[in-house]
Amino acid sequence: MDISVVNALTYEEFVNLFGNVVEKCPIISAAIWSHRPFKDLADIEAHIMGFIHSLPDSGKEGILRCHPDLAGRDLQSGTLTRESREEQSQAGMTTLDSAEIQHMYRLNSKYKERFGFPFVICARLNNKADIVRQLNERLKNDRAAERERAIEEVKKICSLRLNNIVLSDIQTKL
Numbered sequence: 001m002d003i004s005v006v007n008a009l010t011y012e013e014f015v016n017l018f019g020n021v022v023e024k025c026p027i028i029s030a031a032i033w034s035h036r037p038f039k040d041l042a043d044i045e046a047h048i049m050g051f052i053h054s055l056p057d058s059g060k061e062g063i064l065r066c067h068p069d070l071a072g073r074d075l076q077s078g079t080l081t082r083e084s085r086e087e088q089s090q091a092g093m094t095t096l097d098s099a100e101i102q103h104m105y106r107l108n109s110k111y112k113e114r115f116g117f118p119f120v121i122c123a124r125l126n127n128k129a130d131i132v133r134q135l136n137e138r139l140k141n142d143r144a145a146e147r148e149r150a151i152e153e154v155k156k157i158c159s160l161r162l163n164n165i166v167l168s169d170i171q172t173k174l
């Protein structure tokens with residue numbers, strides 16, 4: 001990708017292209033657009049991470065709350081974003097049997113009850129067994145540690161989505 005192409009985008013085009021690198025949080029790409037010109041993709045990523053880090057705890061938790069549950073209602077009803085659907089599919093969440101869906105539902109509910117935000121993990125970097133194991137493990141954290149842990153996962157998801165855009169989407173969307 002030529003970064004000059006990205007730097008020449010209007011904010012509408014920029015938000016259209018990068019708006020979902022953090023799930024359902026286009027405000028982040030809308031905010032960082034004003035930092036153009038970007039040096040490269042890593043620079044865009046650094047601005048996104050900087051924005052997230054500048055948020056108060058309530059803002060970070062708000063970002064987490066924009067994420068759909070793994071194997072949750074949005075997946076079952078076909079209302080996931082394209083990115084999330086691909087990620088959940090890669091982690092095996094789209095081929096669970098009904099007992100496994102129930103198990104995920106119970107774990108997700110327990111997690112949300114404890115922390116007040118949904119369990120978030122980079123699905124592309126974890127398989128079904130990893131996800132269940134980490135959900136059980138992370139339930140033992142305190143809220144502050146878990147908030148930071150979950151934001152680390154958001155960053156991984158964001159980084160992979162950014163790379164994906166550069167590799168495949170930029171040609172078709174521009």
Ligand SMILES: NC(=O)NC1NC(=O)NC1=O
Nearest residue numbers: 084087119120121122123
């Ligand atoms: N809850 C949760 O982790 N959701 C997600 N993870 C991921 O990689 N994509 C998602 O939508």
